[in-house]
Amino acid sequence: MNQSYDSSEPAITVADVYKNYGDLQALNGVSFSIRQGEFFGLLGPNGAGKSTLINALAGLLRINSGSLQILGSDVRSDYRQARQKLGVVPQEIVMDPFFTVRETLQFQSGYFGIKNNEEWIDELLEQLNLTDKQNTNMRRLSGGMKRRVLIAQALVHKPPVLVLDEPTAGVDVELRQSMWRFVRRLHQDGHTIVLTTHYLEEAEELCDRIAIIDHGEIIALETKEDLLARGLGSKLLVRASDRIDAIPAQLQERVVRLDGNEVELTIHRDNDSVMAILDELRAESIEIEYVSVLTDSLQDVFVQMTGSQGG
Amino acid sequence: MNWIACFTLFRKEISRFVKVWLQTVVAPVVTALLYLLVFGHVLEGRVQTFDGVTYGAFLIPGLLMMTVIQNAFANTSSSLIQSKVMGSLVFIMLPPFSDFEFFLAYVGAAIMRGLAVGMGVFLLAVFYVDVPIDNIVIIIGFAILGSYVMGALGMIAGIWAEKFDQIAAFQSFLIVPLTFLSGVFYSIKSLPPLWYELSKWNPFFYMIDGFRYGFFGQSDQPVIQSFLAMLAAAAVLTIACLWMLRSGYKLRDA
Numbered sequence: 012m013n014q015s016y017d018s019s020e021p022a023i024t025v026a027d028v029y030k031n032y033g034d035l036q037a038l039n040g041v042s043f044s045i046r047q048g049e050f051f052g053l054l055g056p057n058g059a060g061k062s063t064l065i066n067a068l069a070g071l072l073r074i075n076s077g078s079l080q081i082l083g084s085d086v087r088s089d090y091r092q093a094r095q096k097l098g099v100v101p102q103e104i105v106m107d108p109f110f111t112v113r114e115t116l117q118f119q120s121g122y123f124g125i126k127n128n129e130e131w132i133d134e135l136l137e138q139l140n141l142t143d144k145q146n147t148n149m150r151r152l153s154g155g156m157k158r159r160v161l162i163a164q165a166l167v168h169k170p171p172v173l174v175l176d177e178p179t180a181g182v183d184v185e186l187r188q189s190m191w192r193f194v195r196r197l198h199q200d201g202h203t204i205v206l207t208t209h210y211l212e213e214a215e216e217l218c219d220r221i222a223i224i225d226h227g228e229i230i231a232l233e234t235k236e237d238l239l240a241r242g243l244g245s246k247l248l249v250r251a252s253d254r255i256d257a258i259p260a261q262l263q264e265r266v267v268r269l270d271g272n273e274v275e276l277t278i279h280r281d282n283d284s285v286m287a288i289l290d291e292l293r294a295e296s297i298e299i300e301y302v303s304v305l306t307d308s309l310q311d312v313f314v315q316m317t318g319s320q321g322g
Numbered sequence: 323m324n325w326i327a328c329f330t331l332f333r334k335e336i337s338r339f340v341k342v343w344l345q346t347v348v349a350p351v352v353t354a355l356l357y358l359l360v361f362g363h364v365l366e367g368r369v370q371t372f373d374g375v376t377y378g379a380f381l382i383p384g385l386l387m388m389t390v391i392q393n394a395f396a397n398t399s400s401s402l403i404q405s406k407v408m409g410s411l412v413f414i415m416l417p418p419f420s421d422f423e424f425f426l427a428y429v430g431a432a433i434m435r436g437l438a439v440g441m442g443v444f445l446l447a448v449f450y451v452d453v454p455i456d457n458i459v460i461i462i463g464f465a466i467l468g469s470y471v472m473g474a475l476g477m478i479a480g481i482w483a484e485k486f487d488q489i490a491a492f493q494s495f496l497i498v499p500l501t502f503l504s505g506v507f508y509s510i511k512s513l514p515p516l517w518y519e520l521s522k523w524n525p526f527f528y529m530i531d532g533f534r535y536g537f538f539g540q541s542d543q544p545v546i547q548s549f550l551a552m553l554a555a556a557a558v559l560t561i562a563c564l565w566m567l568r569s570g571y572k573l574r575d576a
Contacts, residue, residue, distance in 0.1 A: 095418055
């Protein structure tokens, strides 16, 4: 990232944004801001409003009211500046089938007013392992390679803010890992990264701060640690020295899994005492060999908050 | 005005049709030549034209302009609908183009395709019939103006349409009938009075008639009238295109 911006300016400002499609309220008074240099996760169930918000930020759709700014530039009234500062990796794998990888990147540079960008294009091709495919027609690339070209296209004008809209959907594990290595490097270089993903473990691993959007409203916006601490429960894993045949009646409701000499019980973070539960097990002549407390993952927190299984 | 951005989009649009030149340039040239061979042979001496002008010579400017305008229309409309259907429109929507830069690049490329195809038809047609050239400036001026108008109309169709068959319907039910009834194959003076009057309401007639004036120095209507009609059409369509782009109609309001 070459250009520097006023560090007090948020990378993205979303202020009281409303967008409706007929009767459907896709965004319902959404407000938040993302600091420069953050790795920000935007999660929500399908149809929650994530893509609507990202498309509005990218200028791909018009909101009904409110304002959206990229590093202080309004996406509507100052759209030239705003779009120059933003790179977007779209959710769908799309391409222009007429051109090669290099031609695609050269045209994309030109669209942003950059004439001689060969050095940066070479670097992007190398970083994304596309150098040997640079003269291949886009149609002949595999899905994973097309995905990498999309990332290169989003970065070709060196935007300080990068939005990745579910970039790893349908991508194999190896490519996903290499993609995240690359994105982490961009983040270390100072880019602000905004990520939406269906894989909550990715958000948990990568993001500093996470917003959860549901029915067009932000229902949580916290650091990853605070969000995880919001988890109401944990699980208690108990391994006995012998097969567990019976669980005390008062613990029956808590049983998540009973398998041979192992039992997994739900516990409430604030209301339950682990020692008391263990005492009840011992009272049933269960000889405890090993105990582990499993804390909630982001997935668990997400499910508790939205009632949905994935982001 | 970001000239680099505008010129890049213009260049990309030209590359797009050049990469499939067989379909976008050669095929329409061959079709126009087939019209010339068949109609030129069958109707020679049977259709009233201008004084001292053979039917074959009369037909060439009409076919030329028909090919030019149909291809200018096809360039913008097919490019936009393809990008929309394939999703690659996002690459054009994300960069900071102004409405005018966007318009100029697409219509500019449509003009280039119109001229390329027109040149192809002309170069081959002159082997068939000797065609006089009365005023080259008028010929080129009308070719550019006609391509501009049709490129802009193609942009409107491309923005409006959501499926390929809507573009095909636009071509089949509007462009082709209006072109065929515009005097490509005949002088409208040979028509019955009602059809003669109706033809004067066909904007395509002025493209053909003014263009033909450049070859023969004579036309059904005064050339200045054709020129003004074309200018008016260009102005109206430019305003319509810019309004559609500004409002984000079917482009930015999904």
